[in-house]
Amino acid sequence: MSVTKSAIISIVGKPNVGKSTLLNQLVGAKIAIVSNKPQTTRTRITGVLTKDDCQFVFLDTPGLHKPRSRLGDYMVKVVNDTVTDVDIAALVVDPVPRIGPAEQELIARMKQYHMPSVLIINKIDTVKNEDLLAVIAAYSQAHEWDAVVPLSAKTGENCDILFEEFAKFAIEGPQLFPDDMLCDQPERQLVAEIVREKMLGLLDREVPHGTAVAVERMRERDDGLIEINATIYCEKKSHKGIIIGKSGSMLKKIGAQARADIEELLGTRVFLELWVKVKEDWRNNQYQMRNFGYEDE
Missing domain, CATH: 3.40.50.300 (P-loop containing nucleotide triphosphate hydrolases)
Structure with a gap:
């Protein structure tokens, strides 16, 4: 119909x-x-x-x-x-x-x-x-x-x-979106949000609320595997240490949980590499917010 x-x-x-x-x-x-x-x-x-x-x-x-x-x-x-x-x-x-x-x-x-x-x-x-x-x-x-x-x-x-x-x-009236479309968000944005979701689940208190995720690169290899490089931005150096964890344990846990959901989303195997950087007080910086897609022009 x-x-x-x-x-x-x-x-x-x-x-x-x-x-x-x-x-x-x-x-x-x-x-x-x-x-x-x-x-x-x-x-x-x-x-x-x-x-x-x-x-x-x-x-x-x-x-x-x-x-x-x-x-x-x-x-x-x-x-x-x-x-x-x-x-x-x-x-x-x-x-x-x-x-x-x-x-x-x-x-x-x-x-x-x-x-x-x-x-x-x-x-x-x-x-x-x-x-x-x-x-x-x-x-x-x-x-x-x-x-x-x-x-x-x-x-x-x-x-x-x-x-x-x-x-x-x-x-x-006319149809607004194609029949098979489920979301207007680009895949990069959905991937970034999945990584942020895992931080919300794994990290305590205010740490995850002060984070943003930017997917720097998504590339499909000849064998079908998708390589994803993403950066987690946080507001404080102390938060960076918490996100990385002892010997990188927390970052590995975030990456493993995120990769499972991303593979389900994309329907293929994924290699996910995460980095953590500090951008102090980015939630009050209009330029940084716009970079992360949170503010209108």
């Missing part, structure tokens, strides 16, 4: 509610990195799924938070811009009957722009039905939702219902 309509959907919410996990579940592939640390996503990632006669375009945004650096300011701007220029705004929340400041601000924007809005209550696999009713009641008092969908991004439970609700707001 040919695509005759599309829906552009912004996935918003506070940090660590499962937005990237949901995006990966909806698209059916890992295109956004996931960790249990807040502010894992830094840029707006576009996921695409062509289903029956409709193309769904998902915008995964950074969690709305109080910025503490120029990078933080950029991340908040991404959220605010994304909420205002889509067909549907989907607010992802934890199954807690309390509306926090980030949710209140996002709901206010939805009201301001009179846009179709869907409330997604994530992590229903962790709560009882009666607790879920209290969450629905609290959010229903705050806003008149076009749909409320409790689901589990982790297991995929009720994601089919979410697609049905999204399809109701699809707009007639």
